[in-house]
Amino acid sequence: MKPPTDDALQRVSPAAALPAVLEDLGIDPGPVFEGLGFGPHDLVAGARVPFAQALVLLERAGRLAGQPELGVRVGVRNDHRCLGTVGELMAAAPTLGQALADYVALQGGHSQAACSYLVPMGECVALGFGIYDRQAPGTDQVYGLAMGAGANMIRSLTGDAVAPLEAHFSIRRPPNPAVFAGLLGTEVRFNQPQTCVLVRRADLSAPTVAPDPARRDELLAALPVRLGLAGQSATARLRHVLRPSLSLGDTSLAAAARRLHMTARTLGRCLAREDTSFARERDAVRFVMASELLRLTELPVGDISAALSYATHSAFVRSFRRWSGMAPSEWRAAQGR
Structure with missing residues (x-):
């Protein structure tokens, strides 16, 4: 199984890919959205789903589908473009490493319930994702979504010149580990102390597809204010x-x-x-x-x-x-x- 092609990627909020995934699996979305105050039709471009509701959505969907990898299926329909102007900033960066650093620096403006980070791991760098505000069902599926989108960010920003070396999950080994590896297009390890995708340090210097220094400067000046980072x-x-x-x-x-x-x-x-x-x-x-x-x-x-x-x-x-x-x-x- 190969990662989805560029045509299959969603250009909107990551959660917006969920109805399409449910449709592909033949699952009625009604019970998944029940009682949340919005439905599949509301997940349009620019839609923001509160973190608590994203947990509920993904937990229900994974349980109905019987698939521990449901979050990954949603995540791999996304890349940096699902982040809106932050994704635009990433695309304007000169290198993959700078794009990921820009994402990590501004991610707090997207969510105060979780964080993305870069930490060194031997010859690699880990693009990690961690929830620090909740302990609830659905966290494992949120981690899957983050890893799917993260793996695609790395590929799309570099025009497939760079791919993740491995993906690590802080969950038990599922009954179908090969499905995770197939969806992510890389080796997957479970029972790890952090959830992350690994990139070789040398690959961080890979150029992005369409760097735009002027646009990057413009966005760097505007985004901290727009995202409310200064007021945190x-x-x-x-x-x-x-x-x-x-x-x-x-x-x-x-x-x-x-x-x-x-x-x-x-x-x-x-x-x-x-x-x-x-x-x-x-x-x-x-x-x-x-x-x-x-x-x-x-x-x-x-x-x-x-x-x-x-x-x-x-x-x-x-x-x-x-x-x-x-x-x-x-x-x-x-x-x-």
Whole structure:
């Protein structure tokens, strides 16, 4: 099975591809959209689906289809063009690496419930996606959508000169892993500590198909205001950088402040004004990540502790017991896993 051709790609919001996928599978969309206040006909160009409703849509669709890869099927009908002007900015970049960096820098304007990030992984760079605001059914399908669209971004931006090396999923190995690989057109690994697509570092210098420096400058000046990034709270901005920081093992206040172009003292004061603290926000993101990995994967608890950058396994167990009232292994068993 090959990834869809360019003609099959959607140029609108990623969720807009869902009705077409359901139609291809012979599934009535009625039960999927029931009670949400909108229907398939409302998913038009420029439509924005609230994150909570996207979770419901994809969870219902995956359950009705009986397909853990349903989110991937939706995702691979998209590429950077589904992001509107952010996708236009990516296309105007001179290289793949700059296009992905621009996307990551502005993604917080699209969603404050999840983040996209770039982190080094050996000879590769991971384009990752993480949910840090919710623990609900449907997250695995959202991750599939993100990986499908992410893999296509890499291909379309470079005119198929670059393809993802691998795709990693923080979910259990499904009964049909070959379907994931066929849809994404690359090797797929499951039970991983983060959900991401890997690109060789050398490939980041690949030129984009149609760079446009003047248009890029124009969009870079306008988009932060248009997306409301300047008005975001310090807490929202911090949470957006915390998840990749945990993956990199750099969990200090000073490191987070550097990523936000602030001093540690200034960041601490801003958070205090918003009635929170760095430690509290770091714990919140760690709890979501830990809960996801315990619920969705078969990773040993020790590996999850390492993925969250804890110095010791016992420190992670103490923290998780404080958050949930149970040890990680007990919490996992209570989820029926």
